[in-house]
Amino acid sequence: MLLSVKGLSKRFDGLHAVENVDLDLPEGEIRALIGPNGAGKTTLVGMIAGRIAASAGRVTFNGEDITRLPAHRRIARGMAYTFQITSVFARLSVSENVGLAARRHLHGAAARNAVVEALDRVGLGARADQEAGDLAYGHQRLLELAMGIVQRPRLLILDEPTQGLSEGEIEAFQDLIRDLAQETTILLIEHNMRVVMALADRITVLDGGRVLAEGTPEEIHANAAVQAAYLGGGDAAAG
Amino acid sequence: MRALTLHLGLLAVLLALHFVLPAYHHGNLARVMVLASFAMGYNILFGYTGLLSLGHALFFAAGMYGMGLSVQHLGLSAGPALMLGLLSGAVISGALALLALRTSGVAFMIVTLMFAQAGYLTILHFSEWTRGDEGFVLAQAGRMLWGFDLSDPNARYVAALILFGICLMLSLWLVRAPFGRVLVAIRENEERVRMLGYDTFAHKLAALTISGTMAAAAGAAYGILFGYVGASFAAVQYSILPLLYVLLGGAGTVLGPFIGTLFMFYLIDLSSGITTAYMLIAGVALVLLTVFAPQGIMGELRRRLWKGLP
Numbered sequence: 001m002l003l004s005v006k007g008l009s010k011r012f013d014g015l016h017a018v019e020n021v022d023l024d025l026p027e028g029e030i031r032a033l034i035g036p037n038g039a040g041k042t043t044l045v046g047m048i049a050g051r052i053a054a055s056a057g058r059v060t061f062n063g064e065d066i067t068r069l070p071a072h073r074r075i076a077r078g079m080a081y082t083f084q085i086t087s088v089f090a091r092l093s094v095s096e097n098v099g100l101a102a103r104r105h106l107h108g109a110a111a112r113n114a115v116v117e118a119l120d121r122v123g124l125g126a127r128a129d130q131e132a133g134d135l136a137y138g139h140q141r142l143l144e145l146a147m148g149i150v151q152r153p154r155l156l157i158l159d160e161p162t163q164g165l166s167e168g169e170i171e172a173f174q175d176l177i178r179d180l181a182q183e184t185t186i187l188l189i190e191h192n193m194r195v196v197m198a199l200a201d202r203i204t205v206l207d208g209g210r211v212l213a214e215g216t217p218e219e220i221h222a223n224a225a226v227q228a229a230y231l232g233g234g235d236a237a238a239g
Numbered sequence: 240m241r242a243l244t245l246h247l248g249l250l251a252v253l254l255a256l257h258f259v260l261p262a263y264h265h266g267n268l269a270r271v272m273v274l275a276s277f278a279m280g281y282n283i284l285f286g287y288t289g290l291l292s293l294g295h296a297l298f299f300a301a302g303m304y305g306m307g308l309s310v311q312h313l314g315l316s317a318g319p320a321l322m323l324g325l326l327s328g329a330v331i332s333g334a335l336a337l338l339a340l341r342t343s344g345v346a347f348m349i350v351t352l353m354f355a356q357a358g359y360l361t362i363l364h365f366s367e368w369t370r371g372d373e374g375f376v377l378a379q380a381g382r383m384l385w386g387f388d389l390s391d392p393n394a395r396y397v398a399a400l401i402l403f404g405i406c407l408m409l410s411l412w413l414v415r416a417p418f419g420r421v422l423v424a425i426r427e428n429e430e431r432v433r434m435l436g437y438d439t440f441a442h443k444l445a446a447l448t449i450s451g452t453m454a455a456a457a458g459a460a461y462g463i464l465f466g467y468v469g470a471s472f473a474a475v476q477y478s479i480l481p482l483l484y485v486l487l488g489g490a491g492t493v494l495g496p497f498i499g500t501l502f503m504f505y506l507i508d509l510s511s512g513i514t515t516a517y518m519l520i521a522g523v524a525l526v527l528l529t530v531f532a533p534q535g536i537m538g539e540l541r542r543r544l545w546k547g548l549p
Binding site: 049051070072073075088096100151 | 421428
């Protein structure tokens with residue numbers, strides 16, 4: 001198991017944002033994390049990446065208990081985290097944004113090459129010298145993704161990466177993720193059910209901070225409890 | 240490359256000025272270069288890392304007293320005394336960083352201000368050694384460095400230029416190195432930097448220590464070049480001055496601190512020649528500059544003319 005979460009909980013002033021969640025993620029899988037707004041998805045991945053301190057539970061990454069490690073040391077062990085609310089360095093250039101992510105483990109020419117490669121991969125190669133804040137929203141999402149890719153993570157955590165992307169960009173994004181899945185494990189929070197169904201090997205459904213169901217896309221699609229809580233019946237939940 | 244030429248060019252101009260300036264401006268410029276070194280140290284923390292300290296007088300004074308007390312009471316010669324000044328700046332800024340960096344924003348400003356005031360009061364308290372408010376004049380013998388008499392205007396100018404040159408090139412190198420670029424990223428969005436896997440606390444700790452040590456180098460040099468060590472240099476106005484210099488010249492630009500110091504120095508110098516209410520003129524000029532060039536002189540230049548200016 002690359003990532004193993006046991007009994008992870010988070011309480012904010014008596015509110016159980018996440019309650020007793022178990023999650024096992026084997027190497028090489030694309031796992032989607034879905035659930036209605038407020039289900040605790042972002043809080044859960046925040047605790048995995050160390051952004052948010054857990055109230056209880058344990059996180060094991062690559063066989064090592066990382067529950068007590070601060071975020072930067074978890075990232076250094078091979079996690080990459082992309083933000084839900086776009087959080088690029090708006091006043092720095094696109095290539096410097098990716099460069100900052102690259103230089104944590106690469107130096108000099110190797111870092112510069114990795115930046116070019118990552119930007120080409122997400123299709124922002126032509127915009128390398130632009131200020132990140134001047135990019136269209138969809139392009140900022142792709143920049144976030146490039147900042148994740150360039151770290152060559154063992155686990156890539158993507159929080160709603162397709163939000164704000166156009167149909168065409170979503171197509172390209174799916175191809176990119178399939179390609180990335182050859183080399184890394186992906187934990188994906190996603191609202192767009194078409195993307196989830198197309199990409200995920202397995203899906204974990206959160207509702208009210210608890211795991212409601214887990215299974216293959218087909219199993220989840222057929223699951224009555226999920227239908228009731230989240231999908232609202234049929235294919236109506238796309239987007 | 241262009242940036243390197245520009246900064247080396249400034250040093251060349253300053254060296255050339257050494258031979259042509261009349262005595263009055265020659266002396267002023269030596270003073271400006273030392274104060275600009277202080278401001279450059281401040282700029283590393285404020286301009287590049289985005290941490291507003293109100294306590295840099297503590298580091299300036301740490302350098303000055305570390306040097307001055309060891310000349311006065313330990314009988315050290317100038318070289319080792321300067322080193323001791325630098326060392327006390329490094330130790331005090333490092334220790335302060337460990338405490339103050341637990342806070343951020345306004346709390347950080349208050350905490351640094353409090354520590355600097357505590358330092359000021361400490362100097363007054365131990366007046367037996369520091370001679371308190373009155374301060375002490377360094378004996379001629381203590382101001383000899385490698386055979387040069389630093390009380391001589393020519394040696395003083397060259398020494399100030401060397402200090403300034405070191406601080407300038409160090410700043411330029413630092414802010415373009417990977418480390419400095421992480422500092423800039425922390426200024427822009429600390430949480431994001433953390434989630435890229437950087438230890439932001441360690442980076443801020445290093446930034447504050449480098450900043451404080453540079454300020455201490457300026458303080459030690461100021462004491463030895465101008466021959467006087469006094470508590471007024473530890474008072475709050477010496478925490479405000481580098482902030483003003485940096486804001487005027489352009490926070491987050493390598494040349495900004497020098498331009499700001501030069502501007503402010505001559506603004507006060509010229510306006511005090513016109514009226515005794517010189518602070519009024521200086522104040523109006525400052526207000527105008529903040530309104531029309533909020534990013535400071537070099538910041539405005541970067542925005543309009545030279546985007547990549549470091």
